[in-house]
Amino acid sequence: MRLISLLLVCTAIQPSQAFIEDILNQAFGGAGGGGGGGFQFQFGGGGFHQPQQPRYKPVKFPKGVTSKIHKSMDWMKGTEWMWNDWEKVRFQSDGIFVAPTEECHQPQAKQCKWSADKDGNINIMWGKKSGLHEVKADHMPDMNDDDFELELPNISLSGKRKRDGAPLHAEFVQVFDTEIQDARRDLYGDLGLEPGADVSTVKKAFRKMSIKYHPDKTGNDPTAHRKFTRIGEANEILSDPAKKFLYDMGGMESVRAMEKGDIPRGEDGHVTYPVPLEKLYTGSKEHVRINRRVVCTGCRQKPDLEKCRGCGKCPDEVKMVQQQVGPGFFVQQQQQVPSRERCKNEDTELELNIEKGMMDGEQIVFEGMAEQRPGQIPGNLIFTIKQTSDQRFMRENGYDLRTATQIPLKEALLGFDRSMAHLDGHQVRLVKQPGEVCQPFEVMKIPGEGMPHKVEGGGHSDYGDLYVKMNVKFPESLTDAQREAIDKLFPAEETQ
Template sequence: MATQTKDYYGVLGVKKTASTEEIRKAFRKLARKYHPDVNPGDKKAEEKFKEISEANDVLSDEKKRKIYDQFGFYSDNIDPAAAEAAARGGYGPGAHGGRTHGGGHTQEVPFDFGGFDFSDYQGGQEQQAGGGFGGSFRDIFSGMFNRGGASAARGPQPGSDVEYQVSIDFWTAIHGGVTRLEIQRQEVCPTCKGKTTTGGSVECPECHGSGQVTQMGGRMKFNIQCPRCGGSGKVQHTCPTCDGAGVVTKRDPLEFRIKPGTRDGQRIRLAGKGNAGTGGGPAGDLYLIIKVGTNPVFTRTGDDIYVTVPITMTEAALGAKIEVPTIDTHDGGGRTQLKIPPGTQSGQKLRMREKGVPSAASEGKRGDQIVEVKIVVPKVQDERSKEILRELAKLNPEDPREGLFAGV
């Protein structure tokens, strides 16, 4: 675990007072954006993903977060008991700490100084009267731990969420149905079962079996617990299938049901179907973003259906009962009659109650169908028809454009 001073709260974009759930939610949101599967070959995104994973690993763990909040950085080599004692100004059980002197008191520092070597520690950084190590104390330890070898084993990490856009046709969105697609996601390694190792151990190549490594902090030498083997002196064989990742990338067929009334842009959540977690962590979720196709006759807005229906000039003037298509007609339903009131104007909208889309949110409810009428003027060619229209104009002499000039 890196120990250089980092603003983990800033990395995840949360306040220092954020709850564990808020921290995990922020991590998942960023993980969806920067995950290597979403940004193949993007080194910056890969580094950003590592950074937010590191921040989440510390802040989502209560004990690690407490140490981070206390010292401004975190290391697996910090003794939690001694850290607790340091916070109280005393000694913790089993803590092997050093002391800083200043202000007339002695304070326990939560680090193991068993291999502390002051032989090379000379010059301007020696202890000053009443001053201790001064302001450089944290910088020394931050740099020291950050130069270690491979990180110690991390705790359970949740898998990231996965998003897929799914295209369905107009009628499947309205009436529902089963959709199939193939998705790519990370699954638990079948060889190591997510443990990253395959059992059996060999001498740690970092500490050569001693369990400790020597680090330099300025001019000081420290013997610290080996970050690779955790002090055991041995490391397990890395799983050859997943190369120690604990997960493998696979493409799997997926079958899921579309509910009647599903809307364009709707997000369908399949819990636990995202990328597998590592170290026993939970899997992320799979989000399916629905893209609904269009129809040449109907237009949909929410649960309402819109359709334009042509009518004749006489139907508009005298009124009529006409047959109009509805979405039920697609399933073999009968044609539906619509009453056209006398004097209907072109562009006028008539509402057909509960002839729209079944509501996905409220079972048993439906939207409406909105019919926009369009008056079709006939092409009059015979003299008899023209004579009748001239007579009609004499009987109805009103000028529909009269009001147009009133405000000019």
């Protein structure tokens, strides 16, 4: 309706053709000054057309100038610099140079590239118009130092433009490519460990190094602060079995893919674990040995390593592949493909923390400790508590206990003060005062002598109650003298 109204007005007053084109372009968001790429209205040519982006041919370095990036200059990859106090430029890891100019702001056009030789000379082809720019760092960081990135802010670039000798300089801004940072990371090295160290060793190293580099000890030392941050990041990943497994298999790239939900998760393993009632009352540390399949990390590349002995073929991997289902139509499907990784069965010892008051059916979960399979996040290993029966005590309502004890007839009649052993061996006092007759099958309640109340996060807050059934032991027979004595003590009661 908006277009029709405009055309009616235009027809009535018959303005110039250029004026109408300008109105239509403003109304419908034409390309204008170079940002939008919308529709451009023109009369006499079919109404409107979509402007074509300029086509460029990939630029080439001049003869004698390398087109590659020497490995000693990898520190430049993924960095951003302030160029000539003007604008920020970027050195991509794929050799593309990005700058806010007509030729260099579209990386896909490959009009601007950079390279570097072993002597530290950095060559930039700034499109065909500006041509070759040559700069060099005032000093080089030590790539063997895990913390070499701390030195980058202290580095400057300087040089000149080849065609006219115009001076150039640049100051470091940041490493913008997190994938580059991830690829450079050695998490085990951050903690001073050899690759493949187990989780307990990782945690021990982290505790030691976190004390050494804690800000309370190091103050404002930027190197120590960076180290403290790095060891925290390393511990976060390597102390998590699932993340550690993926890091060992495919580095930080696999860990990031997991965090994005791009890696499937394997099945959980389930174990029913019998626990006596006594241990559910006292709590216990149980050491359990399991045998499971593990991936031999690093053995595909180096099968002759000592740790790779006994490693054989892994199960097939499940991968997502594109399948054509019709002309021009593709779907993503899961497909099993042979694995190139190596696997073996390995014994692992686990510690089960049986907490006081745990319930029958409660679960203890070991994250990422199910069987391993290449290309998958290991599932959890889940132990389900199976409470076994006790000869003397029975659990009731989760927190109470029931038991029975035998009382001689004499004590049932005259009173008693006796004790009985509990599940953990401590003595529970049972008392009937003189004059209080204990009836057969009477149940005595002992407050606070039941099962512990387990609380979330460990520990317990209270105890249930103990119920003791009194089984009065009657004599199997009486002598004549006993019968006469009882008859005198208990005269015949009148019956109705």
